[in-house]
Amino acid sequence: MTQNIETPLHRIAHSRAGDKGNRVNLSLMPYDPALYPLLAEQVTEEKVLALFRHRGATACKRYDLPLLNAFNFVIDEVLEGGVNGSLNLDGHGKSHSFRLLAMTIEVPSEKLNRP
Amino acid sequence: MIPLGLKMLKGVPSVSDLFLVGNGAGFSGDRIDAPIPVVRSLVKRGLPAAMFFECLGERTVALAQLERRRDPEAGYEPMLERLLEPILVDCARAGIPILGNFGAANPAAAARAIARLAKKLGLPELRIGLVTGDDVSDRVNLDKLAVHEADAGLDMSSWKLVSANAYIGAAPLAEALAAGAQIVVAGRTSDPALAIAPLMHYFGWAEDDWQALAVGAAAGHLLECGSQVTGGVFWDPGFKDIPDPANIGFPIAEVGRDLSLLITKPEGTGGIVDQRTVKEQLLYELHDPSTYITPDVILDITGAHLTPSGQDRVAVHGLQGRQRPDLLKVTACYEGSWLGEGEISVAGPNALARARATADVLLQRVKQRGLARRARADLIGVASVHDSDDGALWRGYAGPEPQDIRIRLAVEATTRDDADQASREALAMLCCGTAGTSGARWRVTPRILTRSFLVPRDMVPTETRVLPAREWN
Numbered sequence: 001m002t003q004n005i006e007t008p009l010h011r012i013a014h015s016r017a018g019d020k021g022n023r024v025n026l027s028l029m030p031y032d033p034a035l036y037p038l039l040a041e042q043v044t045e046e047k048v049l050a051l052f053r054h055r056g057a058t059a060c061k062r063y064d065l066p067l068l069n070a071f072n073f074v075i076d077e078v079l080e081g082g083v084n085g086s087l088n089l090d091g092h093g094k095s096h097s098f099r100l101l102a103m104t105i106e107v108p109s110e111k112l113n114r115p
Numbered sequence: 116m117i118p119l120g121l122k123m124l125k126g127v128p129s130v131s132d133l134f135l136v137g138n139g140a141g142f143s144g145d146r147i148d149a150p151i152p153v154v155r156s157l158v159k160r161g162l163p164a165a166m167f168f169e170c171l172g173e174r175t176v177a178l179a180q181l182e183r184r185r186d187p188e189a190g191y192e193p194m195l196e197r198l199l200e201p202i203l204v205d206c207a208r209a210g211i212p213i214l215g216n217f218g219a220a221n222p223a224a225a226a227r228a229i230a231r232l233a234k235k236l237g238l239p240e241l242r243i244g245l246v247t248g249d250d251v252s253d254r255v256n257l258d259k260l261a262v263h264e265a266d267a268g269l270d271m272s273s274w275k276l277v278s279a280n281a282y283i284g285a286a287p288l289a290e291a292l293a294a295g296a297q298i299v300v301a302g303r304t305s306d307p308a309l310a311i312a313p314l315m316h317y318f319g320w321a322e323d324d325w326q327a328l329a330v331g332a333a334a335g336h337l338l339e340c341g342s343q344v345t346g347g348v349f350w351d352p353g354f355k356d357i358p359d360p361a362n363i364g365f366p367i368a369e370v371g372r373d374l375s376l377l378i379t380k381p382e383g384t385g386g387i388v389d390q391r392t393v394k395e396q397l398l399y400e401l402h403d404p405s406t407y408i409t410p411d412v413i414l415d416i417t418g419a420h421l422t423p424s425g426q427d428r429v430a431v432h433g434l435q436g437r438q439r440p441d442l443l444k445v446t447a448c449y450e451g452s453w454l455g456e457g458e459i460s461v462a463g464p465n466a467l468a469r470a471r472a473t474a475d476v477l478l479q480r481v482k483q484r485g486l487a488r489r490a491r492a493d494l495i496g497v498a499s500v501h502d503s504d505d506g507a508l509w510r511g512y513a514g515p516e517p518q519d520i521r522i523r524l525a526v527e528a529t530t531r532d533d534a535d536q537a538s539r540e541a542l543a544m545l546c547c548g549t550a551g552t553s554g555a556r557w558r559v560t561p562r563i564l565t566r567s568f569l570v571p572r573d574m575v576p577t578e579t580r581v582l583p584a585r586e587w588n
Contacts, residue, residue, distance in 0.1 A: 018400030
C-alpha cells in the first residue's frame with residue numbers, strides 16, 4: 001500500500017528567485033519529471049502566497065511550463081519596497097527560493113527512493 | 116609583423132555557420148579573472164566570436180553618476196581596466212570584438228580609459244566604438260510620463276533626480292561593429308542586446324527578424340548573469356554539487372545560422388552546464404514566460420525545451436519571437452534618504468531572549484529619538500532575510516534555542532545625521548546592552564530609489580562613434 005510522506009520541496013525539486021521592482025519570481029523544477037503532476041496539484045498559488053503573506057505579498061500567479069518540467073511563480077508586493085526601497089538585507093529577495101523549498105508536500109514513499 | 120589594428124576581423128572565417136558569444140561579467144562586482152578562460156576557449160576554437168560584459172544593475176548607473184559628479188572622468192565601471200587588460204590583446208589578435216555596458220554613467224570616459232589601456236598594450240589602432248543616447252535625463256520630461264514601475268515610498272516632491280537612462284537595443288551596437296569597432300562601449304543597454312548585436316552583425320539579421328532576434332535574446336538572457344547558467348547561485352552542497360566552485364567557467368553560447376542555440380563553458384573550468392542550470396537561468400527574472408520584453412524583440416519561451424548535447428553542453432529549442440515593443444523603458448534614479456545600519460552580537464545561554472530584548476530596545480531608542488521614517492530589526496541566525504519589517508518570523512520563532520545571534524537594526528532616515536545617529540544606537544549597546552553583548556558595526560549609505568517609465572523610441576536617438584585608440588583623447 002502506498003504511504004504518503006511529508007517531504008520538503010528541497011528534497012525533490014530546485015528553485016531560483018529573481019526580482020523586478022517589488023515582485024519576485026520563483027522557478028520550481030522537480031528533479032524527477034514524474035513528480036511534476038504532484039507539484040502541480042499541491043504547490044498552488046494560494047499556498048505559495050501564504051508563505052509570503054507576512055511580508056505583505058498581495059498576489060501569486062503560477063505559470064506552468066510542462067515542456068521544461070518547470071513552474072514559474074510570480075509574487076507581487078513581496079519585497080517591502082523593492083530592491084532599493086527595502087530595509088531587508090536581501091532587498092533582491094534572492095533567498096526566497098529557499099523559503100519556497102522549505103514548503104512540505106505529500107509524496108508517495110516509492111517516489112522518494114529514486115536517486 | 117602585421118599591425119594588429121589592420122589584421123582584426125580579417126583573419127577569421129566569415130563563412131562559418133556558427134558564431135560564439137562569450138560572457139565575461141554578469142554584474143559590476145563579478146569575478147575579474149572570469150573572462151580569461153572564456154577568451155582562451157574562443158581563441159582556441161577559432162570560430163567567429165564576440166565577448167560581452169554586463170555590468171549594470173538597476174542602480175549601478177545612479178551610483179556611477181554620483182561618482183561622476185565628484186570626478187568628471189569617473190562614473191564608468193570601476194573594474195574596467197582590470198577586466199580588459201588580461202584579454203584585450205588576445206581578443207584584438209583573434210578578431211573577437213568586445214561589447215559592454217561598462218560605460219555606465221560616463222561611456223565617453225570609459226572609451227578614453229580603454230584607449231589609454233590599448234596604447235599601453237601596444238594597440239594604438241584598436242578601434243573603439245562609443246554608443247551614447249541612453250542618458251535621457253536632459254532630454255525627457257519625466258513628470259509628463261506615466262509611471263511604469265516604482266519603489267514604494269518614493270516621494271517625488273523632495274527627492275532629487277540622479278539619473279535617467281533608457282534601455283537601448285542592439286541596433287546601435289551592431290552599427291558600431293559594422294563600422295569596424297573591436298570594442299564597443301555603451302551605458303545603459305538591455306542586457307540581451309549585448310549578445311544580440313554581434314549576432315545581428317555577423318549573420319546580417321534584419322531588425323524585424325523576430326525569430327532570429329528571439330534566439331539572440333535567449334542567448335543574451337541565458338548569458339547575461341555570467342556564471343548563473345554555469346553553476347553560480349545554483350550549487351547546493353549534497354543536492355546540486357558542482358566541480359570547483361572557486362573557479363566557475365563563465366558561459367559561451369553557440370548560435371547557428373539555422374538559429375540553433377547551445378550553451379556551454381570553457382573546458383578546464385569549474386562549474387557545470389546541464390538542463391538544471393539552464394532551466395534556472397532561463398526562468399530567472401522572468402514573469403509571464405510568453406512575454407519576455409526586450410527592446411529588440413518579445414521572447415516567448417512557452418514552447419522552449421532543452422536537450423543535452425555532451426558534457427557541459429545543452430541545446431535550447433522552441434524559442435519564439437514577436438514584434439518588439441513600441442516603447443522603451445527608462446529607469447530614473449533619485450536620491451534623498453539614507454540607510455542607517457547597526458549590528459551587534461550575542462551568543463551562548465539565553466541568547467534568544469537577549470537578542471529579542473536587544474532588538475526591542477534598539478527599535479524603542481530610534482523611535483523615542485525620532486530618528487527614522489521606518490525601522491526594522493533582524494535576528495540573524497533566527498530570522499532575517501525571509502522576515503518582514505515587523506519581525507513576524509523572529510518574534511514568532513519557536514524552534515530550538517540558537518547559540519549565536521547577530522542583531523541588526525536598519526532605518527530609513529531623512530538626513531545622513533539621523534541615519535548615523537540611529538546606526539550608532541547599536542554601538543551604544545556595547546555598554547548599555549544585555550549581558551555579553553559585543554561586536555558592534557555601524558554604517559550609513561545613501562539610498563537610491565528608482566522609478567521606471569515607458570517612452571516612445573523616437574525620444575531616444577542614439578549616436579555611434581568609432582575611432583582608433585590613438586584618436587581618443
